Amino acid sequence: MNTVSIKSNEHGINVNVDQSPTDLSKGSDESLVRLIAEFRSEEALALILDRYRERIYRTALKVTNNHNDAEDVVQEVSLTIYRKAHSFRTDSKFSTWLYRLVTNEAISRLRKIKRERTVSLDDYMPRFEDDGHHAERPVVDWSQEVEKKVAEKEIQSIIEKAMQELSPIDRTVVVLSEIEELTNPEIGKVLGLSVLAVKGRLHRARMFLRAKLAVQLGYQAG
Amino acid sequence: MAGRPKSKNKLKTVETCRDATSLLLEFLSEELDPGTNSEFEKHLQICPDCVAFLNTYKKTMELTKSFLREN
Incomplete structure (x- = not known):
């Protein structure tokens, strides 16, 4: 010792x-x-x-x-x-x-x-019919074409702008998860949130970023 | 008190796209219990819209990681 x-x-x-x-x-x-x-x-x-x-x-x-x-x-x-x-x-x-x-x-x-304005994520969440199925059909699978259709710099700019539209806490959850690779319980400890709350924020932030990319590609957000 | 241990993850039904979408994060991080996971996969087999949503959600994660880490 x-x-x-x-x-x-x-x-x-x-x-x-x-x-x-x-x-x-x-x-x-x-x-x-x-x-x-x-x-x-x-x-x-x-x-x-x-x-x-x-x-x-x-x-x-x-x-x-x-x-x-x-x-x-x-x-x-x-x-x-x-x-x-x-x-x-x-x-x-x-x-x-x-x-x-x-x-x-x-x-x-x-x-x-208070430099930034945050947007309501609800406007970018997928919408569903009363029976629970996607309201906007067909959902287009643009995963294979995004990098062919949009220049790298433009994709980067879309993601960076969308990140700035997230609330400070949601943005921090994304940074800690996607860049720093912290687990959801670790993020919860850092930010004083329950694991459920971390997952909810991360999921909604990802769906928001996804919708932003979809719209830029000319598809429906949902 | 002795008794059957409580299951941490309850079996969730995946009957609709709304159900599937709400479980995407846990599906991708392999946190779903086997029963729910199998329900989720069954839904994907009959729902091209959810397959498209899943693929674009995964692609978004990949692009976010890649571009945010670069700078």
Whole structure:
């Protein structure tokens, strides 16, 4: 088991672990957060940020769609890790805690700015007859032709615009699921939602994106 | 209290396109119980509209992943 000793010097508190700096860099995320919480170790913070800065930035950028906001989120989250390391529960996964900090910050930033308008997803959901069958028939299978019919850049633009029309939480669910590949229970933990709510939001967001692509291809949304 | 353990996933009927559409996410992530999964597949065999919807839903997931990850 590692031992930790603390020495004061002119630069403040110095944390020594019975490991070389190289060994410290091999420490688990959870052990580094403990060092930050207990000894205010800036070295441990720097190591955590080395590991996660890019992921924090990427997730923040996908949620905010703005490079400056994403940079701000990285800064703010770095400070929050330092300040709130003590609130990290060691029985939970560090990445889940980190995603929570990142998405909270990104979503709250979006809400403050109120930069975007979200659309009602209901307008893009499939419609059904009273007997439960598709109202708009036939449903066209455009899955094999989309990339032949529409240029890559245009598909990208349709998806990016549609993503911006989702609410901040729905967008975050899509980012965590499709890009970060978190499971639905993990997303639920990050966002404080039930698994059922995560699935519902993800399903509706996917159907919305699907409808947006269908309409751009000249087909019915449903 | 002893007794038969509760099944986490109840068998769901898949009689209509509305039923099938509501189960798409769980079908694709292989979360449906075997009975419901088999009901879902039976519906697909007789419903080209749901097959088309399923294929385009999957394609949307694929494109979303691919384009969002690129940037």
